[in-house]
Amino acid sequence: MSDFIDFHFDVDGENFVSAGQASVQIKKNLRELGLPPEIIRRISIAMYEGEINMVIHANGGVADVLVNEDKIEIVLEDKGPGIADIDLAMQEGFSTATDRVRALGFGAGMGLPNMKRYTDEMKIESTVGVGTKITMCVYLNK
Amino acid sequence: MKIKTLTELLDAEIICGAEHLERDVQSACGSDMMSDVLAYVKNQAVLLTGLVNSQVIRTAEMMDMICIVFVRSKRPTSEMIEIANECGMVMLCTEKRMYDACGILYSNGLGGTKV
Numbered sequence: 001m002s003d004f005i006d007f008h009f010d011v012d013g014e015n016f017v018s019a020g021q022a023s024v025q026i027k028k029n030l031r032e033l034g035l036p037p038e039i040i041r042r043i044s045i046a047m048y049e050g051e052i053n054m055v056i057h058a059n060g061g062v063a064d065v066l067v068n069e070d071k072i073e074i075v076l077e078d079k080g081p082g083i084a085d086i087d088l089a090m091q092e093g094f095s096t097a098t099d100r101v102r103a104l105g106f107g108a109g110m111g112l113p114n115m116k117r118y119t120d121e122m123k124i125e126s127t128v129g130v131g132t133k134i135t136m137c138v139y140l141n142k
Numbered sequence: 143m144k145i146k147t148l149t150e151l152l153d154a155e156i157i158c159g160a161e162h163l164e165r166d167v168q169s170a171c172g173s174d175m176m177s178d179v180l181a182y183v184k185n186q187a188v189l190l191t192g193l194v195n196s197q198v199i200r201t202a203e204m205m206d207m208i209c210i211v212f213v214r215s216k217r218p219t220s221e222m223i224e225i226a227n228e229c230g231m232v233m234l235c236t237e238k239r240m241y242d243a244c245g246i247l248y249s250n251g252l253g254g255t256k257v
Binding site for chain 2: 016017018019020023024027037041044045048049052104105106107108109110111113114117
């Protein structure tokens, strides 16, 4: 395996105010590495959507951003309720978010589709009652 | 359009980021739904919104926006001002409603998204 940098974050599920901190930090980290702005934006948005999801659905989790020579991988893992029907969850507009979350400006059912839109590859592994792992990949030379 | 001009057009109060008023912005968007901003916005530098919470600033930051305008006299909390200062975001408050604020900026040459 080639050399890579791993940025690791614990996502606090208790605090909606601080949600997004990992995404803010990764944006800074990627800027420091001198990556193209458009790549940084795509990674940041995908990561932010994932982070918000972990906070509102799964009581937090862990996030890793692996920077390789030719690609960047985002791995989000939580021990939340899991996704019963992934195809349904991927449909734009489908959401199980509460009214409280909607009042905060989220829960439009765009999170997962958006993560797919902004990345080149996305894989969801989920078991109800156990948790969810989402792996996203953005290629640097595409 | 300079942020300064936008501030004058909306008769807006500068909450923070006064040092960035000379920065140029090319387009804007208006939404209370951050999910939609994340899904549909492209290269807009200004976000007009009636939603007030810290995720408005985070969303704007993720989208590389540089100015947030709170409409309908909504005011950000001190915690939000702190976050905005950290990331160099300009925050403005206007009494105008969303539709009016957007209309004023649009008719003065600040466009939206080309679909």
